[in-house]
Amino acid sequence: MGASAAYHLARCGMKNIVLLEKEDFFGAGSTGRCAGGVRYQFSTEVNIKLSLASLPMLEYFKDEIGPDINYHRCGYLLIATNETDAATFKRNVELQNSLGVQTQLLSGDEIRSRLPMMQFDDAIVGTFHHKDGLVDPNSVVAGYISASQKLGVRAITNAEVTGIRVVSGEVKAVETTQGVVETHMILNAAGPWSSLIGGMAGVDIPVVPLRRQMFTTSRVKEIPDDFPFVIDFGQSLYFHRSGEGLLVGMSNPYQEAGFDQTVDEEFEFVNLEAAIDRMPLLERASRASHWAGLYEVTPDAHPIFGGCHVKGFTMCTGFSGHGFMHGPVAGRLMSEYIVDGKFSTVDVSMLDLARFEEGRLIKEYNVV
Ligand SMILES: Cc1cc2nc3c(=O)[nH]c(=O)nc-3n(C[C@H](O)[C@H](O)[C@H](O)COP(=O)(O)OP(=O)(O)OC[C@H]3O[C@@H](n4cnc5c(N)ncnc54)[C@H](O)[C@@H]3O)c2cc1C
Numbered sequence: 316m317g318a319s320a321a322y323h324l325a326r327c328g329m330k331n332i333v334l335l336e337k338e339d340f341f342g343a344g345s346t347g348r349c350a351g352g353v354r355y356q357f358s359t360e361v362n363i364k365l366s367l368a369s370l371p372m373l374e375y376f377k378d379e380i381g382p383d384i385n386y387h388r389c390g391y392l393l394i395a396t397n398e399t400d401a402a403t404f405k406r407n408v409e410l411q412n413s414l415g416v417q418t419q420l421l422s423g424d425e426i427r428s429r430l431p432m433m434q435f436d437d438a439i440v441g442t443f444h445h446k447d448g449l450v451d452p453n454s455v456v457a458g459y460i461s462a463s464q465k466l467g468v469r470a471i472t473n474a475e476v477t478g479i480r481v482v483s484g485e486v487k488a489v490e491t492t493q494g495v496v497e498t499h500m501i502l503n504a505a506g507p508w509s510s511l512i513g514g515m516a517g518v519d520i521p522v523v524p525l526r527r528q529m530f531t532t533s534r535v536k537e538i539p540d541d542f543p544f545v546i547d548f549g550q551s552l553y554f555h556r557s558g559e560g561l562l563v564g565m566s567n568p569y570q571e572a573g574f575d576q577t578v579d580e581e582f583e584f585v586n587l588e589a590a591i592d593r594m595p596l597l598e599r600a601s602r603a604s605h606w607a608g609l610y611e612v613t614p615d616a617h618p619i620f621g622g623c624h625v626k627g628f629t630m631c632t633g634f635s636g637h638g639f640m641h642g643p644v645a646g647r648l649m650s651e652y653i654v655d656g657k658f659s660t661v662d663v664s665m666l667d668l669a670r671f672e673e674g675r676l677i678k679e680y681n682v683v
Pocket of ligand 1: 512611
């Protein structure tokens with residue numbers, strides 16, 4: 316979010332932009348640890364509209380920004396194994412189709428014939444959209460950073476924000492481990508850490524860090540090149556191609572909030588067993604790598620865009636585990652908000668911070 320916003324602000328002609336990163340490289344937070352999935356398949360109009368604006372920006376990224384980000388359109392196949400999910404999936408497809416997203420509804424038999432190497436006897440329905448797929452997150456971050464630097468942005472690593480000076484309700488400066496930056500405008504794009512940054516300015520931001528983890532496997536020769544991003548929705552268990560092997564992840568429903576990013580080996584075992592039940596040939600593969608990262612979860616699984624009661628303090632955070640794909644448009648939207656005072660590309664004005672106090676929550680169902 317920070318890299319994209321810095322680039323889009325600079326492209327609007329904004330000067331004196333400073334991007335601060337506490338780690339020693341950009342993308343060290345959630346973005347660099349994510350699964351790289353990009354999809355149009357959401358359950359709310361605003362999330363579908365964010366995808367409709369953001370995914371084309373990724374498609375044309377190479378032309379506009381430079382690097383090849385490896386956009387692989389393998390499609391997402393979400394599978395429902397209980398009646399509640401099946402009914403919601405049907406409604407989601409109707410909504411997506413009405414907005415021009417040509418998601419298909421598949422029967423259990425169609426799923427089984429598409430995935431002969433998997434065990435889905437209990438699949439009721441599935442939803443498939445051919446333009447969903449995979450993108451390399453680190454190339455996207457690196458692309459935005461170098462493009463923004465060419466436009467004059469100062470992008471500084473090892474610069475941790477440690478305090479925010481607010482005087483008479485207005486932002487005055489940011490304190491960092493490398494000195495003080497005087498400013499009247501802050502964009503909090505600290506992902507899972509954004510409630511800590513909010514706290515420094517006296518702003519309560521309901522974004523909770525939740526550990527999520529995954530592993531990759533050695534070569535699995537039975538997996539075709541066009542293997543989709545498969546999601547066993549009821550178990551929050553997913554599989555997609557990664558090199559010659561697979562990337563497999565699963566969300567722990569009992570994970571407690573916190574900033575721990577070490578792999579929970581006990582839960583990894585649960586994930587391995589569930590994965591082998593669905594794809595028995597994984598018994599012959601070995602684990603190639605594993606890691607954990609943090610989801611940045613809000614109470615309604617939608618992000619927060621815009622300002623608050625502290626003048627000059629804005630935020631773009633809380634994408635709740637599916638934000639990488641919305642990073643391009645989110646940065647553009649924040650540049651519109653900061654420069655023009657309104658969101659033009661997609662109306663996200665309902666996704667403001669005040670909605671939590673005012674009870675205007677909009678629940679997203681397609682959270683993995
Ligand atoms: C395991 C996993 C799988 C995921 N899979 C997908 C997926 O397939 N598709 C998808 O779209 N999304 C996915 N996500 C979600 C996605 O990664 C996030 O929604 C997105 O990356 C959030 O971006 P961000 O810029 O808000 O946060 P981040 O990428 O975390 O960036 C915030 C940055 O702020 C820095 N920072 C924090 N505090 C400070 C401070 N005090 N001073 C200076 N810098 C600071 C951090 O170091 C970090 O680099 C996944 C996430 C995880 C954890």
